[in-house]
Amino acid sequence: MNQQKLSAERLLVYIVLLAGGILMTLPLFWAIFTSFKTAAEAMQTPPSLFPNEWLIDNYKKLFVELNFGTYLRNTLVLVAFSFLGLFINMMAGYGFAKFKFKNKEKIFYLVLATMMIPGQATMIPNYLILNKMGLTNTMAGIILPGLAGAFTIFLFRQFMETIPDDLIEASRIDGAGNIRIFMQIVAPICKPIIAVQAILGFIHAWNSFLWPLIVANSEDLYTLGVGLSLLKGQNVSDFALQMTGSSLMIVPVIILFLFCQKYIVEGFTTSGLK
Amino acid sequence: MKFRFFSNRPYMIFILPALIILSVFSIFPIFVALGVSLTDMNLIGLLNWNQVQFVGFENYMDLLADKEFRQAFFNTIFYVVFGVPLVVVASLGVALLLDYGKNKFFTAARALFYMPSVTTSVAIAVVFGYLYNNHYGLFNYVLSLFDLPKVPWLTHPIIAKISLILMAAWKSIGFNMIIFLAALQGIPKDYYEAAEIDGAKKWQKLLYIKVPLLGFATFFVASTTLIGWFQFFEEPMIMTKGGPVGSTNSIALFIYDKGFKLSEFGYAAAGSFVLFLIILALTLIQFKLRKKDNGYN
Amino acid sequence: MKKKITMLMISLVLVLSVLGGCSSKSEETSTDGKTTIEVWAMGDEGKRLSGVVKDFEAKNPKIKLKVTAIPWDSAHDKLVTAAAAKEGPDVIQLGSSWVTEFAAAGGLLDLSKYDKSEDYPNINSDKFFTGASEGSKYDGNLYSVPWYVETRVLYYRSDLLAQVGYKEAPKTQAELKDAAEKLVKLGGKDHYGIDLAITDPMYPQVFSWQNGVDLIDSKNRKANFNDAKAISSMEYYASFFKEGLAAGPDVQIDITQAFADGIKPMYISGPWMINIMNDAKATTGEFEWNIAPLPAGDTDNTSYLGGAGLSVSAYSDNPEEALTFINYMADPEVQVNWYKTANGLPAVTSAWEDPSLADDKILSVFREQLDHAKVPPMIVELESIKQNIIKMVEDVVVGGADVKSEMKKLEQTAQEILDGK
Numbered sequence: 007m008n009q010q011k012l013s014a015e016r017l018l019v020y021i022v023l024l025a026g027g028i029l030m031t032l033p034l035f036w037a038i039f040t041s042f043k044t045a046a047e048a049m050q051t052p053p054s055l056f057p058n059e060w061l062i063d064n065y066k067k068l069f070v071e072l073n074f075g076t077y078l079r080n081t082l083v084l085v086a087f088s089f090l091g092l093f094i095n096m097m098a099g100y101g102f103a104k105f106k107f108k109n110k111e112k113i114f115y116l117v118l119a120t121m122m123i124p125g126q127a128t129m130i131p132n133y134l135i136l137n138k139m140g141l142t143n144t145m146a147g148i149i150l151p152g153l154a155g156a157f158t159i160f161l162f163r164q165f166m167e168t169i170p171d172d173l174i175e176a177s178r179i180d181g182a183g184n185i186r187i188f189m190q191i192v193a194p195i196c197k198p199i200i201a202v203q204a205i206l207g208f209i210h211a212w213n214s215f216l217w218p219l220i221v222a223n224s225e226d227l228y229t230l231g232v233g234l235s236l237l238k239g240q241n242v243s244d245f246a247l248q249m250t251g252s253s254l255m256i257v258p259v260i261i262l263f264l265f266c267q268k269y270i271v272e273g274f275t276t277s278g279l280k
Numbered sequence: 281m282k283f284r285f286f287s288n289r290p291y292m293i294f295i296l297p298a299l300i301i302l303s304v305f306s307i308f309p310i311f312v313a314l315g316v317s318l319t320d321m322n323l324i325g326l327l328n329w330n331q332v333q334f335v336g337f338e339n340y341m342d343l344l345a346d347k348e349f350r351q352a353f354f355n356t357i358f359y360v361v362f363g364v365p366l367v368v369v370a371s372l373g374v375a376l377l378l379d380y381g382k383n384k385f386f387t388a389a390r391a392l393f394y395m396p397s398v399t400t401s402v403a404i405a406v407v408f409g410y411l412y413n414n415h416y417g418l419f420n421y422v423l424s425l426f427d428l429p430k431v432p433w434l435t436h437p438i439i440a441k442i443s444l445i446l447m448a449a450w451k452s453i454g455f456n457m458i459i460f461l462a463a464l465q466g467i468p469k470d471y472y473e474a475a476e477i478d479g480a481k482k483w484q485k486l487l488y489i490k491v492p493l494l495g496f497a498t499f500f501v502a503s504t505t506l507i508g509w510f511q512f513f514e515e516p517m518i519m520t521k522g523g524p525v526g527s528t529n530s531i532a533l534f535i536y537d538k539g540f541k542l543s544e545f546g547y548a549a550a551g552s553f554v555l556f557l558i559i560l561a562l563t564l565i566q567f568k569l570r571k572k573d574n575g576y577n
Numbered sequence: 578m579k580k581k582i583t584m585l586m587i588s589l590v591l592v593l594s595v596l597g598g599c600s601s602k603s604e605e606t607s608t609d610g611k612t613t614i615e616v617w618a619m620g621d622e623g624k625r626l627s628g629v630v631k632d633f634e635a636k637n638p639k640i641k642l643k644v645t646a647i648p649w650d651s652a653h654d655k656l657v658t659a660a661a662a663k664e665g666p667d668v669i670q671l672g673s674s675w676v677t678e679f680a681a682a683g684g685l686l687d688l689s690k691y692d693k694s695e696d697y698p699n700i701n702s703d704k705f706f707t708g709a710s711e712g713s714k715y716d717g718n719l720y721s722v723p724w725y726v727e728t729r730v731l732y733y734r735s736d737l738l739a740q741v742g743y744k745e746a747p748k749t750q751a752e753l754k755d756a757a758e759k760l761v762k763l764g765g766k767d768h769y770g771i772d773l774a775i776t777d778p779m780y781p782q783v784f785s786w787q788n789g790v791d792l793i794d795s796k797n798r799k800a801n802f803n804d805a806k807a808i809s810s811m812e813y814y815a816s817f818f819k820e821g822l823a824a825g826p827d828v829q830i831d832i833t834q835a836f837a838d839g840i841k842p843m844y845i846s847g848p849w850m851i852n853i854m855n856d857a858k859a860t861t862g863e864f865e866w867n868i869a870p871l872p873a874g875d876t877d878n879t880s881y882l883g884g885a886g887l888s889v890s891a892y893s894d895n896p897e898e899a900l901t902f903i904n905y906m907a908d909p910e911v912q913v914n915w916y917k918t919a920n921g922l923p924a925v926t927s928a929w930e931d932p933s934l935a936d937d938k939i940l941s942v943f944r945e946q947l948d949h950a951k952v953p954p955m956i957v958e959l960e961s962i963k964q965n966i967i968k969m970v971e972d973v974v975v976g977g978a979d980v981k982s983e984m985k986k987l988e989q990t991a992q993e994i995l996d997g998k
Binding site: 323324326327328409413414415417432434435521523524525526537540541542543 | 653654657660661663678679681682683684767776826827828829830960961964968971972975976
């Protein structure tokens with residue numbers, strides 16, 4: 007009897023998740039299917055889900071017309087540095103979570119405050135600062151302002167606050183230094199959050215558009231996001247071609263997510279926190 | 281000397297790198313924006329700084345008198361009041377459902393729910409444009425099957441706001457659900473085992489163990505979502521451009537229009553600063569409440 | 578673990594510094610006595626402009642050309658930030674409203690003294706369409722040289738119009754409305770006569786121009802919204818929506834399909850729709866379409882003129898080489914080639930004598946309309962007045978406000994903006 011009730015409940019969960027999941031992914035699949043359509047079919051109302059004919063012309067055109075290699079290289083550099091940024095933010099999160107110092111709250115509020123001002127307000131000042139540093143039109147100029155982020159610091163701090171102090175104290179008594187505690191005790195516990203942030207940082211770097219465009223004065227420094235938006239004309243744009251670009255950008259993120267989500271789930275169960 | 285500085289302040293090693301970057305590229309520009317908001321800076325002034333004039337609080341006074349800004353302000357409040365609870369509850373609900381089992385199906389479902397956060401906004405705009413389309417849209421088609429009247433999804437002042445909220449919530453569930461999931465996975469198994477020995481029912485476990493232990497995650501999601509909704513921008517920008525008749529305009533979109541379309545940098549900076557102060561005040565209140573009500577620690 | 582991460586960090590920092598070093602290497606200085614000219618052009622057009630580099634460099638061996646394509650999406654943001662830092666390219670592609678904006682701010686070089694100079698024979702404002710030349714001037718000075726142009730004409734379903742008795746396209750504003758009424762009757766429920774987007778401030782201006790009023794008199798800096806003819810033009814425009822001849826904003830259907838399905842059998846648009854119409858006919862089947870110059874009002878059939886010109890940045894170190902490039906782009910032969918590579922219509926009138934343009938029936942309609950096409954007023958306040966126009970049209974069409982009183986209010990608002998209040 008108990009068994010039966012459970013499976014009815016289970017069935018409901020399955021149905022809700024499945025229906026929700028389909029609703030969630032519809033635009034994504036539509037974008038991918040559209041990349042195989044002709045320009046005319048892509049604009050059809052009501053739109054077709056599957057292409058009348060599966061064409062790869064859009065993909066060919068994309069690779070022929072754009073300097074894909076350059077864009078990809080720059081984007082990958084940004085992605086690599088987003089992981090450095092992740093590390094910097096993780097350290098800061100730890101500093102705020104597990105140390106006591108003067109004005110800690112005030113400094114932390116100052117960090118949080120950076121999330122609250124709209125990006126448009128700081129864009130021009132930032133550009134002028136970079137210009138003074140001689141970093142406009144350089145990769146460093148594109149990377150540097152994004153290395154630290156209040157959102158990530160906040161997330162790590164919130165998470166690390168739940169790590170029991172005893173755990174850290176015990177290691178300290180064993181003679182471990184701050185850095186070793188951070189690397190060997192704290193970092194492994196944070197695996198799920200690191201995985202979450204790695205995906206987020208990856209998406210952010212991967213899709214980055216406005217800042218690289220502002221800083222780069224040469225197509226040699228364009229990222230995928232900037233390069234793909236070159237496809238748009240002033241008055242018309244080939245919709246199917248745009249979707250092709252979008253699909254090319256989305257698929258790697260999905261693959262990364264599938265790879266990372268294992269850590270989100272399993273990370274904690276193997277940690278020392280029990 | 282240098283080393284003594286760090287050994288006396290071990291936290292410095294951890295927070296200094298982030299603090300330096302944030303100070304240069306975020307905190308300093310906030311003060312620049314504050315300064316700019318007290319001037320009549322426009323494109324001419326930006327190119328010739330000697331033509332910029334200090335105008336005191338004139339921009340702020342103008343904002344208060346600006347009908348368009350007031351409308352954007354109340355629209356934003358509407359977005360926040362309905363958007364924040366919706367996103368928090370929906371993300372938590374999805375996370376709890378996904379935490380229900382551990383087989384391949386749940387792994388796949390987790391990926392599905394995450395997809396909107398990675399889908400590009402162009403694709404989302406087009407698909408939702410179709411779903412919300414008055415004449416050919418899927419939603420109105422479904423309604424017509426039940427003999428229900430057409431709904432003006434994006435062209436009625438209030439319904440348009442709700443449509444945009446649903447769309448934005450749909451997009452942000454993925455990430456927040458992951459935060460909740462990560463937290464759920466972090467609840468030590470012993471807690472459940474202890475509860476099961478005590479004969480707790482499933483819903484009791486949910487209510488008395490899971491939800492309270494998610495406190496830190498809920499706080500994080502709630503406070504970042506609040507900031508996000510106050511800066512609500514992309515959906516009205518791509519779907520309605522603030523219309524019909526300004527009824528979906530948000531403060532952030534107002535600032536963007538003034539700053540980057542009309543190059544009224546001083547006025548836009550004043551708008552940014554007002555928005556900044558509102559968010560700051562509400563976040564401080566949230567933190568104060570959280571401290572008082574720190575349940576499980 | 579710790580070692581790995583430390584190594585990773587060190588290598589990342591190294592890469593960062595190397596990358597910084599590499600790309601900050603200034604390309605301005607010449608290695609072989611050549612001067613490098615940087616050109617910023619937008620979007621797809623910018624991408625295609627790279628195609629002229631070879632030919633230009635062959636003809637001008639002392640100049641190296643570097644073209645950077647800027648996406649349309651955030652081109653304005655990019656231009657503003659670059660100008661704020663007083664850096665950027667030597668030559669920039671700008672439309673008329675951006676010419677005004679950047680010229681007024683002092684970001685562009687005054688080219689007046691090069692107009693009709695012997696050194697740059699193609700930079701001659703008499704050689705371009707009048708409208709295009711107007712769109713290159715701010716405050717009486719020349720800040721841009723026309724590159725390509727576009728104008729708006731009437732696209733119509735010739736088969737459907739023939740059915741309601743129009744063998745030729747409507748020739749006057751009255752005929753246009755009459756045709757729209759008949760087309761609605763022919764189509765029936767959920768069909769319209771013409772597509773007129775309420776979010777485009779072009780329509781009120783174009784209909785007013787055709788009746789002899791400039792909504793903004795840029796010379797005397799006076800707003801004319803409360804003028805009797807401006808009001809009647811606006812009422813004419815609004816009547817299409819009130820009488821169900823044009824679809825309001827709540828009808829959301831792509832124009833190409835609406836046109837092919839006969840739901841919106843007429844619309845006003847630019848040359849980029851030619852290919853789209855041909856494609857639509859090829860894929861969706863049976864319909865006949867044609868284009869015609871805009872129907873005339875009391876005065877004439879003025880249309881809107883768009884396109885882009887090339888300007889020299891005030892911060893350019895090599896203005897002469899920049900002008901050499903601009904002069905090259907205004908060469909009639911290069912203009913024809915530009916049409917062939919990017920479909921951009923020549924701004925130089927003599928380029929239209931080339932058979933590839935002169936013999937094309939569709940294009941000759943554009944050629945005719947280009948003689949009767951104007952740019953919006955070249956004033957800095959245009960953008961903010963435009964937003965007020967859009968709001969007013971929305972209030973009238975969606976909110977049902979009274980045209981007369983709204984135009985009176987708008988005149989006041991616009992005049993305040995012009996007076997800098």
